[in-house]
Structures are given as structure tokens and as C-alpha cells.
Amino acid sequence: MPADHTHHLAEHARQRHDQTLRRAQQTLTELTDAGEHVTVARLANQAGVSRSWIYTQPALLDRIQQLQQHRSSADFVRNTVTQATDDSLRQRLALAHERINQLRTENQQLRDALAHAHGQLRTARLNTDDH
Template identity: 45%
Template sequence: MPADNSQLIVTAARRRSTATRRRAVAALRRMDAAGTAITFETVAREAGVSRSWLYNQPDLRAEIERLRARHRVPATRPVPERQRASDASLLRRLEAATKRNLQLDAENRELREALAIALGERRTADLPERHRDTPTKKSSSVIGPC
């Protein structure tokens, strides 16, 4: 009759279960101390356990849910009615922004034109005298109509 090794198997399983639990608890503590987002996925990854195992551990599941709720950023509260911008004020702000955009467009156009002229003058100044497009001397005689 073969030897009964079931006790050894049970002991090994308990040891693995205890080690897994320790890893999960340690991961939770580290993540909480570091301010890391705590979810079943992140805890499972950090501890090297499965999510389903975490879901099946009532105490760990409750702790993950508690920490997840504590680290969750609260939703912004709605602005009270008396502090909300009225339609008229929003319209005035839109009109002012539109007017400013038109001013900036005009200024950009002027600056582009000034830049084009300056670059053209610089290009002309950099060219040797014989390669310039525009004559520097006036012609001596003007030819009239025939």
C-alpha cells in the first residue's frame, strides 16, 4: 500500500496560501503608502496573484474597496446658481473674444507683410550688384508715345 502523502500536500497548500495572502497584504500596504491607485487589477499585478483570487477573499476584497473609495478623487460640486454665468454675460465674453481674435488676425497680417518686406530687402541687400532685379540708376530718357 502506497504511503499517505496527503498531509504533506495539505501543508504545502496552506503554506502557498499564506504566502499569497502575505504578498497581497504587503502590496496593499505599499500601494496605500505610495498613494498609488488601488484597484483589483493593480493589486493583483503588484502582488502577483489573480484578480479572481482577490475577489474570493472577503477581507482583502473589503479592504481594496475601502482603499479604492478613499483614494478616489471626489467629483466636483456644481457651481451654485447665483455664481453661474448668465447667458448675457457669456454672450458678452464671446463677443469680446471674437473682437480680440479679429484684432489679432489683423495684427498677424500686418506683421507677416512687414516680415515679407524686411526679408525681401535683406535678400536684395545680400545680392551682388549685377544680380539685382531692380535697376539702381534711372534711365536718362523717357520714350513717349509714337
């Protein structure tokens, strides 16, 4: 009767699976650290595994979904902050223009008052010189 070596095959298959899983997890970490958008197709391509294999790995799928949801939330927050920043900058610009106009008006009033004061001084000097 031939020897049963199926346990060796099973052990080799388990080791290969573990190595592939570690490679996929490492690639997922690298993509995340690089700020890349993570998809099943991108992970499969980068890790050198098939998409169908990834779909059989619930832990990897869960992690990919978490990253996609986190990225969607971060994009929403970033877009909201950018919009708020744009709106606040527009408002600050409008207020700055308003203040500039106020200062122009005040500046003109001061010039007019100064010209009037110079006129009064000149008149007073002319009156003192005549006496």
C-alpha cells in the same frame, strides 16, 4: 498499502496560500503608502497573483473597497476645498480691486487738497510780499 501523504500536500498548499496572501497584503500596503489608486487589477499585477484569486479573498476585497471609498471621499473633499478656495480667492481679488479704486479716489482727493493748500499758501505769500 501505500502511505497517505495528503496531509503534506495540504500543509504545503496552506503555506503557499499564506505566503501569497502576505505578499498581496504587503503590496496593498505599499500601493496605499505610495498614494496609488488601488484596484483589483493593479494589486494582482503588482503582487504577481491572478485577479480571480483576489476575488476569492474577502478580506483583500473588503480592504480594496474601503481604500477606493476613502479615496473617492478624499477626492470629493479635495475638489470641494479647491473650489471653495478658488471662489474665496476670486472674492478676495474683487475686494482688493475695490479697495484699490477707493484708495485711488482718496489719493486724488488728497492731491487736489494739497494743490489747493499750496495755492492758498502761495496767494498768502504773494499778499504778504505786496504789503
